Amino acid sequence: MIKTVGVVGAGPAGVAAAIMLKRYGIEVLLFERRTVGGLLNNAWRVENFPPLEPCTGEELCRKLEDRLTDNDIAIINEEVTAIRDRIIVTRRARYKVDYALVATGTAPKRLPTLETCSRVVYEYRDIPPGTEVIAIYGAGDMAFDGAVRASLRGSRTLLFSRSETLRAIEPLKASAEKAGVELHRAESILRVEPDEALLKITTSLNVYSADALLICIGRESLIPRIDSDRCEIIGDARGEIYRQASIAIGDGIKSAMKIALEG
Structure with a gap:
């Protein structure tokens, strides 16, 4: 019988799973190395979650945190490094559980x-x-979302794309144009050099100065070492191409129900 479940990651999937497990009377240990909501904290606007009016990512994260508080679920602010049989290992301690759900989301593709x-x-x-x-490197939704947010807060925003093709959805591209984002298509960033308080950014076409560079060229699964058959990976950590908060929430609820009803 499963009495205690460790949920690794307090993004949409992890929060949904934790709340559903608690509703079934199962004890939950919820781990999060940063803040509740994960990547949602970066979002300028979340419009693809039908039950809610469009809102900022930070507003949605506060709602997730409120639901955890309402259900008396505390966050263990520790980074999980491994899951071994029925033990969750962090950099500080070890926790015994009957089952684990890994909702660690994704990590950035780095340069x-x-x-x-x-x-x-x-x-x-x-x-x-x-x-x-602010200079931003990327052509997808996350890059354009960040560019719009930066421009609306008053920053001059330069967005560099490695190719002519832009992968972001049309509403984001339209919002970026309206917000005054300076788009540089087919202009790869070759070098970045600190220059006193600025960054000297050399591209395939020119040299620019910026206070900071945000790199958004893609994401990949982020999971700890797993040596256990009492564990399931949920949400964006699965590595599937369809990554949306609403999908992750549904995945978390489904997995929690399977644990509660099937044991």
Whole structure:
């Protein structure tokens, strides 16, 4: 019989699973190394979750956190490094569970050659305060979402795409144009050099100065080491191409129900 479930990750899938498990009377240990909501914290606008009016990612994350509080589910702010049989291992301790759900989401695809200082980041929330000129590298939804958010807060925003093709959805591209984002198609970033308080960004066509660089060239599954048959991967951590908060929430609820009803 499953009495305690460890949920690794407090993004949409993890929060949904934790709440549903608690409703079934199952004890939950919820681990999160950063903040509730995961990548949603970066979103300028969330419009693809039908039950709610469009809102910012931060607003939606606060709602998720409120639901955890309502259900008396505490966050264990520790990074999980491994799951071994029925033990969840963090950098600080070990926790015994009957089953584990891994909802760790994704990690950014990195460009180590451009990581020349702390002002080169992979998430919008890591952009240094006071950034007046932001360069963004990418052509997908996350890049355009960050570009719109930066422009609307008053930053001059330069968006670089490696090709002529833009992968972002049309509404985001239209919002970026309306917000005044400076789009540079087919202009790859070759080098990034710290230059006093700025970054010197050399592309295939020109040289630019910016306060920070946000790299958004894709995501890939992020999962700890797993050596257990009492474990399931849920949400974006599955590595599927369809990554949406609403899908992750449904996945978390389904997995929790299977645990509760099938044991």
